Amino acid sequence: PARVVVLVSGTGSNLQALIDATADPGYGVEIVAVGADRDAILALERAERHQIPTFVVRVGDHPDRTAWDAALATQLAAYGPDLVVSAGFMKILGEQVLADHTVVNTHPALLPAFPGAHAVADALAYGVRVSGCTAHLVDSGVDTGPILAQRAVPVEDDDTEDTLHARIKDVEHAMLVDVVGRLARHGHTLTDRKVTIP
Numbered sequence: 173p174a175r176v177v178v179l180v181s182g183t184g185s186n187l188q189a190l191i192d193a194t195a196d197p198g199y200g201v202e203i204v205a206v207g208a209d210r211d212a213i214l215a216l217e218r219a220e221r222h223q224i225p226t227f228v229v230r231v232g233d234h235p236d237r238t239a240w241d242a243a244l245a246t247q248l249a250a251y252g253p254d255l256v257v258s259a260g261f262m263k264i265l266g267e268q269v270l271a272d273h274t275v276v277n278t279h280p281a282l283l284p285a286f287p288g289a290h291a292v293a294d295a296l297a298y299g300v301r302v303s304g305c306t307a308h309l310v311d312s313g314v315d316t317g318p319i320l321a322q323r324a325v326p327v328e329d330d331d332t333e334d335t336l337h338a339r340i341k342d343v344e345h346a347m348l349v350d351v352v353g354r355l356a357r358h359g360h361t362l363t364d365r366k367v368t369i370p
């Protein structure tokens with residue numbers, strides 16, 4: 173199987189969907205570690221419950237972002253991942269990590285609409301009638317990398333950030349499981365922003 177490290181910052185429902193998918197050996201993924209930028213989060217508990225090694229690299233424990241990025245790169249290198257998945261990891265990854273790894277991110281909006289840390293609230297405030305989620309390769313911009321998959325979700329009149337985000341997460345879990353599995357089993361090629369999974 174492909175060696176995958178998942179990066180998290182919160183609840184870890186996307187991590188859980190990936191963990192559940194790995195129960196099938198045909199899925200082709202082994203989650204070799206879960207990394208976070210903070211401790212005491214449900215996502216780390218989920219990893220521990222499944223005997224998956226965890227590590228935490230906090231921005232505040234480093235003099236600057238460059239040093240933090242280098243420390244995260246060192247931790248990742250220890251696990252030799254074929255793929256890194258950012259699943260609710262709420263930090264912008266630095267140059268070193270991106271130079272060393274292929275990173276997939278999942279985002280709760282239809283990019284390029286509503287990038288950033290408040291995508292669901294921003295989409296709701298804008299008044300869109302359809303939103304959704306996007307899986308993309310991470311580049312040095314904020315949610316700007318080549319798109320791997322998108323799923324649309326309707327916005328209801330009485331939606332709050334929580335109800336819309338919950339509806340998005342339902343389809344996001346399936347989207348991420350599908351994309352990570354296909355990348356793990358088949359690899360990818362990239363030509364001018366166009367990703368092909370053979």
Ligand code: GAR
Binds near residue numbers: 185260289
């Ligand atoms: C997911 O919806 C993910 O797309 C989003 O955070 C949620 C994490 O949920 N990520 C971002 O907003 C990144 N900008 P989870 O911890 O339950 O998987």
